[in-house]
Amino acid sequence: MSRGEFELIERYFTGLGARRPDVVLGVGDDAALLRPPPGCELVATTDTLVSGRHFLASIPPQSLGHRSLAVNLSDIAAMGAEPAWALLSLTLPAVDEGWLAEFAAGFAALASAHAVALIGGNLSRGPLAITVQLLGLAPAGAALRRYGARPGDSVFVTGTLGDAAAGLLVERGELAAAGADAASLIERYRRPTPRIAAGQLLRATASACIDISDGLYADVGKLAAASGCGVLLDVARLPLSAALLAAGGQRAQRLALAGGDDYELCFTVRPERVAALVSSWPAALCAVSCIGTATAERGVALANGTAADGAALQGYDHFRSH
Amino acid sequence: MSRGEFELIERYFTGLGARRPDVVLGVGDDAALLRPPPGCELVATTDTLVSGRHFLASIPPQSLGHRSLAVNLSDIAAMGAEPAWALLSLTLPAVDEGWLAEFAAGFAALASAHAVALIGGNLSRGPLAITVQLLGLAPAGAALRRYGARPGDSVFVTGTLGDAAAGLLVERGELAAAGADAASLIERYRRPTPRIAAGQLLRATASACIDISDGLYADVGKLAAASGCGVLLDVARLPLSAALLAAGGQRAQRLALAGGDDYELCFTVRPERVAALVSSWPAALCAVSCIGTATAERGVALANGTAADGAALQGYDHFRSH
Numbered sequence: 009m010s011r012g013e014f015e016l017i018e019r020y021f022t023g024l025g026a027r028r029p030d031v032v033l034g035v036g037d038d039a040a041l042l043r044p045p046p047g048c049e050l051v052a053t054t055d056t057l058v059s060g061r062h063f064l065a066s067i068p069p070q071s072l073g074h075r076s077l078a079v080n081l082s083d084i085a086a087m088g089a090e091p092a093w094a095l096l097s098l099t100l101p102a103v104d105e106g107w108l109a110e111f112a113a114g115f116a117a118l119a120s121a122h123a124v125a126l127i128g129g130n131l132s133r134g135p136l137a138i139t140v141q142l143l144g145l146a147p148a149g150a151a152l153r154r155y156g157a158r159p160g161d162s163v164f165v166t167g168t169l170g171d172a173a174a175g176l177l178v179e180r181g182e183l184a185a186a187g188a189d190a191a192s193l194i195e196r197y198r199r200p201t202p203r204i205a206a207g208q209l210l211r212a213t214a215s216a217c218i219d220i221s222d223g224l225y226a227d228v229g230k231l232a233a234a235s236g237c238g239v240l241l242d243v244a245r246l247p248l249s250a251a252l253l254a255a256g257g258q259r260a261q262r263l264a265l266a267g268g269d270d271y272e273l274c275f276t277v278r279p280e281r282v283a284a285l286v287s288s289w290p291a292a293l294c295a296v297s298c299i300g301t302a303t304a305e306r307g308v309a310l311a312n313g314t315a316a317d318g319a320a321l322q323g324y325d326h327f328r329s330h
Numbered sequence: 331m332s333r334g335e336f337e338l339i340e341r342y343f344t345g346l347g348a349r350r351p352d353v354v355l356g357v358g359d360d361a362a363l364l365r366p367p368p369g370c371e372l373v374a375t376t377d378t379l380v381s382g383r384h385f386l387a388s389i390p391p392q393s394l395g396h397r398s399l400a401v402n403l404s405d406i407a408a409m410g411a412e413p414a415w416a417l418l419s420l421t422l423p424a425v426d427e428g429w430l431a432e433f434a435a436g437f438a439a440l441a442s443a444h445a446v447a448l449i450g451g452n453l454s455r456g457p458l459a460i461t462v463q464l465l466g467l468a469p470a471g472a473a474l475r476r477y478g479a480r481p482g483d484s485v486f487v488t489g490t491l492g493d494a495a496a497g498l499l500v501e502r503g504e505l506a507a508a509g510a511d512a513a514s515l516i517e518r519y520r521r522p523t524p525r526i527a528a529g530q531l532l533r534a535t536a537s538a539c540i541d542i543s544d545g546l547y548a549d550v551g552k553l554a555a556a557s558g559c560g561v562l563l564d565v566a567r568l569p570l571s572a573a574l575l576a577a578g579g580q581r582a583q584r585l586a587l588a589g590g591d592d593y594e595l596c597f598t599v600r601p602e603r604v605a606a607l608v609s610s611w612p613a614a615l616c617a618v619s620c621i622g623t624a625t626a627e628r629g630v631a632l633a634n635g636t637a638a639d640g641a642a643l644q645g646y647d648h649f650r651s652h
Contacts, residue, residue: 014552032371033473033475036476036556037409037475037476037556038375038404038405038406038408038409038476038539038540038541039373039374039375039405039406039408039409039411039466040373040374040375041371041372041373041409041468041473042371042372042373042374043371043372043470044366044372046368049354049363049364049365050363050364050365050366050372050465051361051362051363051364052361052362052364052415052417052449052450052463052465053360053361053362053417053450054417054418054419054450054451054452054461054463055419055452056419056421056452056454056461058421058454058455058456059456060456061454061455061456062454082360083360083361084360084361086360086361087359087360087361087363089361093374095374095375095376095463097376097377097378097461099378099380099459127374128374128375128376129376130376130377130378132378132380132383132384132459133380133383134380134381134382134383134457134459135456135457135459137421137454137456137457137459139376139378139419139461141374141376141417141463143372143374143465144361146363148365151355151363153355153359154358154359154360217360218360219360230336234358234359
């Protein structure tokens with residue numbers, strides 16, 4: 009262990025990600041100085057990844073760097089906001105500079121792609137864990153919320169569901185998949201795609217929005233509860249990838265409902281806006297699929313699915329035993 | 331383990347700390363929404379406390395809640411800024427609701443005292459660690475930096491030095507102290523006092539400022555290096571508390587130079603401003619002591635001290651082995 013925290017931060021964290029003119033002072037002082045634009049609200053979120061709980065030890069450090077930022081970007085996406093500045097707290101059992109360089113590269117690539125500047129951070133010794141804090145910007149009053157859905161609204165999701173959960177099972181040896189399918193499912197688990205552009209497009213259209221980190225069933229339930237309504241999901245309409253259908257078979261539907269870590273957006277749209285959303289949505293961005301309807305009756309109900317009780321679908325809670 | 335993350339966060343984190351009208355949306359959505367005032371710069375910092383490394387398992391949870399916020403407040407103080415909004419990431423080996431309630435109470439008391447609102451957070455299961463991210467505000471262009479000292483500037487510190495390091499030794503049974511002294515030193519270690527008001531006062535006066543977390547010798551060295559100058563410390567003028575003198579004896583000076591965790595401010599002042607600072611400083615706030623001079627020659631030199639080499643005084647680095 010030849011380098012101290014100060015030197016390591018200088019070496020691996022300075023200038024990481026995008027260069028932004030609104031960063032007055034970045035890594036290297038007691039705190040960073042930032043200049044938010046007038047008329048904006050600040051959007052702030054944080055997420056922690058703990059080794060063995062939120063990722064497997066087998067994850068390549070580049071993917072872990074990507075993932076630790078992606079899960080936070082997903083929260084910013086769910087608010088319809090634009091990401092701007094990140095802080096990174098890394099707790100490592102020992103310094104491995106090769107590992108650090110790869111982790112930083114994975115973090116930096118995703119940060120640069122979304123114009124995020126790393127503005128500060130710290131290194132501690134301890135069991136491997138990563139906490140990222142991400143700050144974003146949204147025009148005042150325009151950010152999306154979890155609440156705002158009304159009975160009759162259509163329920164949509166971006167992308168496909170269940171891939172990440174299947175990828176985790178494949179990685180653990182609990183699900184068999186052909187080579188290309190296995191690779192694509194594992195990639196979806198390790199390197200989720202935050203739906204930043206989709207979230208910003210939805211500011212004009214969605215009545216409520218949440219990102220799916222704990223599984224569709226659990227998270228759409230939170231959106232419904234926050235909105236004071238319920239949701240009826242049409243299980244036959246859940247968007248499933250070819251890889252999930254091939255590998256998951258009869259488990260695919262259940263993985264799409266209960267599996268966590270998809271980091272897709274789930275959102276609601278007033279009936280009169282559905283046609284415009286569907287016809288104007290840029291297909292190149294990602295798919296959007298209508299999967300149900302908001303209801304007056306509270307709770308999450310399922311239509312057209314193999315029956316499963318709600319408790320079994322409650323998805324991943326980082327604080328329960330599994 | 332009867333409660334999930336969602337419920338625990340609702341129960342212990344919602345509404346913690348001050349109520350601020352600039353919090354548009356706090357704990358409970360994918361991210362918080364904040365409205366920074368016009369004309370301000372945003373000040374952002376984060377610090378992690380890992381069990382066994384940054385605190386002893388014997389620390390009462392109330393003190394740990396205080397301490398995890400205080401170390402971040404200290405960074406905001408060093409910038410001369412006003413703290414505003416905090417995010418809290420807690421990693422716990424198991425849920426102990428009594429522990430959580432006490433931790434939250436300690437955090438909340440200090441947050442309320444400094445008008446800080448807790449706006450978000452997360453709970454994970456894993457080895458005990460706490461990461462806080464703190465956002466503050468400063469008038470544009472007015473924040474203090476580590477750089478800006480010039481040869482001839484006077485070097486000052488707030489409060490007294492070495493108490494926290496002595497407190498840690500007492501707690502570990504490595505230093506004997508009389509009852510009241512022991513209690514006061516341990517308290518200084520467990521519950522540091524962030525110098526928020528002092529930092530804000532210094533905006534008009536200091537040419538550079540840093541908080542002392544890794545020990546005076548190490549941290550004044552960072553201020554000097556960032557400023558492109560050196561520092562000559564008059565060791566005879568280090569402010570030492572009566573408790574430290576009584577318990578530390580011959581070790582007191584060394585603890586004041588090398589001990590970490592004091593969270594006092596070290597700052598420099600142009601010669602022509604020294605008299606005004608000293609005569610107008612509100613004594614009720616905290617002591618300020620002149621302890622040296624900035625020099626053209628790089629590095630940290632010591633006058634009037636028992637000789638000690640720099641390496642031995644480098645203080646606490648959270649990433650080196652001790």
